[in-house]
Amino acid sequence: MDQVKWGIIGCGDVTEVKSGPAFSKVPNSTLVAVMRRDAVKAADYARRHQVSTWYDDADALINDPAVNAIYIATPPGSHAEYAIRAMRAGKPVYVEKPMALNAAECEAMNQVSRETGVPLFVAFYRRALAYFSAVKELIDQQVIGNIRYVRVVLNWQPDDREVGSQPGWRVSPEISGGGLLHDLASHQFDFLEFALGPIKTASGIARNQAGLYQADDMVVANFEFESGVLGTGSWCFTVNKEQRIEETQLIGSKGKITFSFFENFLIRVETETGSEEYTIPFPAHVQQPLIEQIVNELRGNGKCPSTGETGARASAILDQITAR
Template identity: 55%
Template sequence: MKYKKVRWGIIGCGDVTEVKSGPAFQKVSNSQLVAVMRRTSELAKDYAERHGVPKWYDDADALINDSEVDAVYIATPPGSHKEYTLKVAQAGKPVYVEKPMALNEAECQEMVQACKDADVPLYVAYYRRAQPRFKKVKELLDARAIGDVRFVSTTQYQKIADDIKEQPSLPWRLQPEISGGGLFFDLASHTLDILDFLLGPIEEVHGIKSNQAGYYEAEDIVTGTYRFESGVHGIGNWCFTAFENVDKNEIVGSEGKITFSTYGDDPVVLTTADGQEEWSFERPKHVHQPLIETIMKDLTTETKQSPSTGESGAKANWVMDELTK
């Protein structure tokens, strides 16, 4: 079904929707945010009033079945992604779900199948696929700026947050029954997804996980190696109790290398025998907006524009499952 205009509802209008995603639904052509839901009615009402949204709910089913809501963005923690996706699909409405897509790859596949059975599209909020910074890296690779790609290395580590040390209860991101694992599942998922976008799918994975610091039960360090279908090799190190913050991806080829970060604003750097070139990009105010624009083109035209689907989102969960099993 193609829409002239898409009226969106949000389930879980928490912090991620304040700037990163929520306002983008009002700014993209032919898109409108018409309803939001949060379990605490006062918070749902406050969000709706501050963002100019006409309807608010404290019941997800009521939003899903609202006849004036055409599509639903699920912005809850991963533990409820499958439940809500299946309900939205049953209601016959397109789904846009936060990342990571679900608690594990098996849940992701249930979500994909449910949306196929209902003949509704499923999109995942791996928004970096649509941002100019990462599209530039893809452009360089497609142009063979570094020749034949040999391997990619990822090094991402950070300090332990003070609030994790001090607070009596852990944030949901560190509760595997809600998030799927520790910070690795929340943060590394973006990197693994963007590597899939840049280099194609990963087909073989080997990993080691540990909890070294003991601040919580979930893994706080993961090291892995993987091989892409293209033959490219990869290695990744993620640690969340280190002495400083580092975020670096390096794709090495037969004639050069490309260096870039997943979360930072560092320039994309191309290094070859001829020297270095750099490209800097301003971070979008609403980081989801470029991806939402592609989703809206999918929903309102006959073209397939969105680079992040249920099928691609499930791949990141499969890799993370393999790295941490």
């Protein structure tokens, strides 16, 4: 593939800045078509982002001969359906995270990718960001010795978009696969596996304590990596503003690394010789580094680290943690 010509299915909020503009900023890549079921919004997106073609029907975009790769940015409930249709049409797929509603749907997507030979990638873009590459490098260099323990904490207050008479899709399990845990912790577990290796077992307790919406709003978990590293996590989405915290700690035999997945650009390293801090901001379009790696692979140059096979693992871990 000489030039990668993208079509987007589901040109919603995530595509406005995080991903959409990057497709035409990466070398040998162009965004040529977008689709949204609301024709007015699809046309508006195309106009504002200088995209030549828009559709209100997914099959029309999938079958457009000018499109040779497809980015699926709808909510997870339709990921498997659209990805399978696109791969069966012979077009490589880049799908938003979480990869699908559950591990079974992820496996169905991967099975079609294997059968057709059509590549499948997942938007776990932290695998390509400089901030997280720095965290992984600190681990690999054993700056804090051997990792013993991982501690993940996320306490956030309710989001106005997720409460009320019509809660958003992220807290509607039939659309998202779960609640905010699935939207956020999928990123966390994917990167932890990228940095520390596969998670062997995971278990947890998931509950709805506040009754603000249908999905779980409080989750605690234990997990063990194949390397023997142990981990705990807690996610609460109904605290007040003063209790807000989001940090991950890696405890090693010689020190500690503290970093954030969502809240800041600071990495703090503490050892017996003192402490150091690194600030590494995200790029303007956070998915651009990963999209560039996908484009390079499709053109025969290198390999992207976030595939359907790696992406499915985060969904499997979340299934284990939230199992009733």
